[in-house]
Amino acid sequence: MLLNKVLLVIFITGLGILFLPSLISYLVTLPKIHTIENSGSSRAAIVFGAGLYRDGSPTPVLRDRVSAAAELYFSGQVEKLLMSGDNSYMNYNEPGAMKAYALELGVPEEAIVLDYAGRRTYDTCFRAKEIFGLDEAILVTQRFHLPRAIVTCNLLGLNAQGVVADKREYHPRTQTFWQVREIPATLVAFWDILFRKPLPVLGDPEPIFTDHHPAS
DSSP: HHHHHHHHHHHHHHHHHHHHHHHHHHHHHHGGOSSSHHHOOOOOOEEEEEOOOOTTBBBHHHHHHHHHHHHHHHHTOOOOEEEEEEEOBBBHHHHHHHOOOOOOOOTTGEEEEEEOOOOOOHHHHHHHHHTTSSSSSEEETTTTTTTHHHHHOEEEEEEEEEEEEOOOHHHHHHHHHHHHHHHHHHHHHHHIIIOOOOOOOSSSSOOOOSSSSOOO
């Protein structure tokens, strides 16, 4: 009986450790998650990578992120779109695919900035501040990802609000996969920010803006 109680305590503690970061992120970021219409403005939007098909074209999740960011640009809510994704393999270029789709939507090339080393949300937020010189931004991604993205950027010193990029009903298995993935991913994000503090791929600063005047 004692062993069973000990195992139960261990199990409950483990669940708490696993789910607590996600719960905290959800509650803290609720006031910072907006639709495109009520998001306000910032000088830049950050668009996170979300996978490519084998032919190099963006997945529906990624297309919706780029499309939502384009809407922010066309409505005058942002001046630049920082498209951050993975390009660690020769035939896998998320930022390039994001740019190509944004150009199809009519976004001018001069409004697009590419970050080829955004392999993780942590890397994207870190590099947005340290390499691209952003102090604030609107994060564009799906609702399931926004709590982790906002908390990560905020804790790394980048003042972030989020815009929901859900523009369709995704395949149930895809939706379930992303939602379940967020639980351990958020735990890892807290561990990295608070304890491990890894350095992503860095390089010379490439500030998007040089005048630093605030958004209206």
